[in-house]
Amino acid sequence: MADMQSSTAAPAIIRRCDYSPPDWLVPTIALDFDLDPALTSVRATLSVTRNGDHDQPLRLDGDGLVPLEVKVDGAVLAADDWHLEAGSLIIALTGTAHSIETLVELVPENNSKLMGLYASGGxxxxxxxxxxxxxxTFFPDRPDVLSRYSVRLTADKARFPILLANGDPVEQGEGDDGRHWARWNDPFPKPCYLFALVAGDxxxxADRFVTMSGGAVQLGIWVREADLPRTAHAMQxxxxxxxxxxxVYGxxxxxDVFNIVAVADFNFGAMENKGLNIFNSRYILADPETATDIxxxxxxxxxxxEYFHNWSGNxxxxRDWFQLSLKEGFTVFRDQNFSADMGSHAVKRIEDVRIxxxxxxxxxxxxxxxxxxxxxxxxxxNFYTATIYNKGAEIIRMMALMLGAERFRAGSDLYFDRHDGQAATCEDFxxxxxEGGGIDxxxxxxxxxxxxxxxxxxxxRHDPVTGTVELDLQQSIPPTPGQPDKQPMAIPLRVALFDPATGTHQGDQLLMLTEAQQSFRFEGFTAAPILSINRGFSAPVIVETNRSQDDLAFLSACDDDPFARYEAMQQLMVxxxxxxxxxxxxxxxxxxAAVRNTITDPLLDPAFIAETIRLPSxxxxxxxxxxVDADAIHAAREALQQRIGAELEPLWRDIHSRTKANGFSLSPAAKGARKLRNAALHYLVASGAEDGPAIAFAQFHEADNMTERQAALATLANGTSAERDAAIDIFYNRYGHxxxxxxxxxxxxxxxxHPDTVDQVEELGRHKAFTLSNPNRVRSLYGAFAGNQWAFHHRSGKGYQLVADCIIALDSRNPQTAARLVPPLGRWKRFDADRAALMRAQLQRILAQPGLSKDVIEQASKSLE
Structure with a gap:
């Protein structure tokens, strides 16, 4: 039957308030893949059961699929017994349970969207x-339909000797004409978004892990043979x-197995598919020659x-995609705490807040x-955003702070135990x-x-007569699209009041700001204290205070909360x-003076020093x-950077010299030394020292690790020296493969x-090594450029045109990657009238393109509002 969807229909808007449970459930699904890049067949057998008392037909979502065969309970349906509607397969059924079988064919090598089944690097x-x-395949593609999967993969053994899918391997064998097969079963019900397969050479x-109950898990990280030496860090x-x-979480x-596969072409960072995580290769492969400490x-x-998603996500x-932060925010919070435990809590917190x-x-x-x-x-x-992930993590962090470690663990245990095997909501969490933490x-x-x-x-406010201090707090939230008026939030703020004479305080307190205006009273202060607020960044808010530059300088030297100390230095600079x-x-x-005091303090961690002395972006x-005045910002920042560099030049030279290591190590001390050395190099070159470029080039040439080599290259790239051009050529010739x-x-x-960055980006877009087919390459050029405020907002508007050209060219190939380049153009209201007009014009040009994806339509149309 013909697809009834109109090709000119505007993309539908999905609303959370319209959620209703699925009409049909799929307790089990068997998939049989006959794999080939040029033509893959997929036979799917679904057991379906009616969910509730209704007469709705079975609707199986599809995108670009044409059924070659449709069976119900083993009988082939005539063409008039099913139809396609908006890409979905519609079958009218009586009764409460049936077996549905479909057959479709795919061409993975033509799938440039990198969604579904596609080919990448063999x-x-x-x-x-x-x-x-x-x-x-046709399926009710929604996260609240959970099924147990049995998967059979068949492929040419010479081309695809490894066949992987979710769950545990149960059978394998040889077929005809050089083909072989493997069967995988996943005993845990999962939504279809967690399905995965990989076939290749x-x-x-291989390694193993023994669980706390004594079970042995076989671990495997699968890569190209040549990349095996770069997988040790990922395995650890x-x-x-x-x-x-x-x-930490029990x-x-x-x-029985946990597999990871590294893939060169990937829209995301990685994917938590049950038992078979698929990763962008940039998050698996690492060695000192090619990977930085970052x-x-x-x-x-x-x-x-991705591993933590096994519980918080799998x-x-x-229940539905509106609840995305349920799994992503919670899991980001978990991975942030893991990384902090593996390294420096102070530095990790600063990095997370900066992002x-x-x-x-x-x-x-x-x-x-x-x-x-x-x-x-x-x-x-379009909603895989920093709000869902990073702000989502901060919301979990605030709950953990308010509850305390023991009660938060009790709440998470209750959440996991109560909803294991279910599709849950943010409200459930x-x-x-x-309930678990005993809090309202x-x-x-x-x-x-x-x-x-x-x-x-x-x-x-301090009253010297009574020795009392009043802390007046006011909160407000600016209007946002669709939400002009806001209600007061519950904001946990960690504060301390420092005695400026002793450099100490009477203890850290947690204040709960719950009203639009609130005052807190403190006793026993003969002298006016200095306020340390939002310590540890206890809430994702913007804090404005009446603290003087002297107060901030004091805190930058004396605050015992690392984040608050860093924050004081940043505010001093701002x-x-x-x-x-x-x-x-x-x-x-x-x-x-504050920078000098920080870099000469022998008690501070070098990594923390490097973070603290870094100028705000x-x-x-x-x-x-x-x-935003991009030109004035750039000029002011460059001038302050030059002043700090020149005034403290002997100290930068000393730091750069004494932090040079003999041999590469990933110890916290070694990583901190490299971070501080690179910061010193940056200030030394910024000082205008005549030998600055030569020192940077020497570091570039002599480095035994990518951290120092790329930092030297980045420092040189900001200037116009002969060393800059030489380093760029050397780097390309060394690593072009x-x-x-x-x-x-x-x-x-x-x-x-660099003054000519916008022209250089245009030239790089025509470079023989640039391609639109690889998301990493697109992000490395146009994504980075759009984040370069001074260059992107070049007064000519050329930067806007370059990014818009990329979006238009990329949209038909990979709309997800294209859509992620739109938001920088959407900030036009923050800039002067001339730049705003230029940005709006490019958004309008994008929207005028025929056949534009709904990914880009949504981002560009909202950006114009």
Whole structure:
């Protein structure tokens, strides 16, 4: 039958309030794949049962599929007994239970969207989250339909000697004409977005893990033979993750095998498919020659994240996609704490907050702002956002802070035990925390409902006669799309009041701000104390205080909370920079003195020092302004950086010299030394020292690790020296054969604060090594460039055109990756009228393209509102 969907129909809007349970359930599904890149057949046998008392037909979602055969209870249906509607297969059924069998054919090698079953580097692999399974076979593609899967894979043995799927392997054998087969069973019911298969010529880093109850789990990381030496760190991260989840959450792995496969072409970072995680290769492969310390940390964190999903996402999944943060926010919180335990809690917290502010705070203040539990969407892939992930994690962190470790563990145990094997909601999680932790979270639920970043105004008043201190707090949330008016949030704020004479305080307190205005009274202060607030970044809010530069300098030297100490230094710098941007006379002596005190403090961790002395980014400075002036921000930041570099030049030289290591190590001390050495190099070159480029080039040339080599390249890339050009050429010639390292080459140039970056990005877009077919390569060039505030917002508007050109060219091939490039153009309201007009024009040009995907339509249309 013909598909009845209109080709001109506007994309439908899906609303949370319209949720209803599935009409039909699928307790079991058997899949039989005859795999070939040019033509794959998929036979699916579903046991379906009617869910409730109704007469609705069976609706099986499909995307681009044509059924070659449809059977009900073994009998082939005539063409008139089924039809396609909006891509879905509709079958009218009587009775309550049936067996449905369908046969479809796919062409994986033509699947450039990288959703469903596709070919990548000689592999056949799948990506089904969020709605990719409907591109493989007809099925009710929604997360609240949980099924037990049996999968048979057949393929040419020479081309695809390894056949992997979810669950445990149960059978394998030889077929005819050089083909072989394997059968996999997953005993745990799961939604179809967690289905996975991989077929290819792969080598395995094999290991084992013994669970806390004594079960032996066979571990495998599958990659190309040549990449095996680069998998050791990922394997160790996997074993560390399994042990940590047992120790901290009591969660044990539940299958006989756990496999990971690295794939070169992947829209996401990784995917938690039950028992068969599929990873973007950048989050598996690491060695000192090609991976930075940030890469190593990324591998560790993402491996942990996907493993932790086995419970917070797989065993307990989400009922519908509006509940996405149920699994993602909770799991990000879990992986952040794991990474902190593996390294430095202080540095990890600073890194996480910096990412939150750079990505999520911008999202919250723009046209794409949404709550962590959205109310509607046009394309669900557009809601894999920093709000869902990073702000979602902060909401869990606040609950953990309010409950304390023991009660939070009791709440999480209750959540896992109560909802094991179910598709749950955010409300289910909060209810478990309330019951298990003995707390009322009624008002706290507003964090799930309201978009926007709360602003907290803190005013400290001291009465020397009575020795009392009043802390007046006011909260407000700016209007966001569809939410002009907001109710007060429940905001947990950790505070301490420092005695400026002794540099100590009477203890850390947790204050709950629940009203629009609230005052807190403290006794026993003969002298006015200095306020340390939002310690540890206890709440994802923007805090404004009446603290002076002297107060901030004091806290940058004396605060015993590492994040608050870092925050004081950052605010000290921000105040100076904002004044300079506005053209006001500023005194940067306090900043220089604070930096000097920090880098000479022998008690501080070098990694913490490197984070603390780092100037706020140009994008973060823009977020502090009503109208972003990209040129003024860049000039002010460069000037302060030069001043710090020049005034402390002997110290930078000393740090750079004495932190040079003999031999590579991943110990916290070695990583901290490298981070501080690179920071010193950056300030030394920024000082304008005549030999700065030569020193940077020497580090680039002599480095025995990618961390120092790329940092030197990035430092040189900001300038115009002969060493810059030489380093860029050397790096390309050395690493042009390695895709992941070549991404660094593109990214470094796209993010460079160089006067000609916009022209260089245009040229790189035509480079023989650039391709639109690989998401990593697109992100490394255009994604990085769009995050380079000064270059992207070039007054000519050329940067906007380059990104829009990429979006238009990429949309028909890979709409998900294309859509993720739209948001930087959507910040037009934050810029001057000329730039705003140029950005709007590019958004309008994008929307005028025929056949535009709903992914890009949603992002671009909302960005224009």
């Amino acid at each position: 592999l056949l692999c799948t990506q089904c989250e969020a709605e990719g399974f409907r591109r493989i 792969l080598a395995c880093n 991260a996997l074993k560390d993750s399994m042990a940590w989840d047992e120790r 969660r044990e792995y539940d299958l 890469d190593y940390d990324g591998v560790e964190g993402v491996v942990a994240h 065993r307990v999944t989400c 939150l502010r750079a990505a999520q705070f911008q999202e919250d203040s723009g046209p794409l702002a949404h709550p962590i539990r959205p109310e509607s969407y046009m394309e669900i892939s 909060v209810a478990a925390m309330e 979270l009624t008002q706290f639920r507003r964090w799930y409902e309201q978009a926007g970043t709360p602003h907290v105004r803190a005013l400290l 105040n100076v920079l904002i004044g300079a941007i506005a053209g006001q006379p500023v005194d940067d002596a306090a900043v220089i 140009e994008a973060y400075l823009g977020d502090q302004m009503a109208v 390695d895709a992941l390292t070549l991404d660094k080459w593109f990214q470094t140039q796209a993010f460079a604060l």
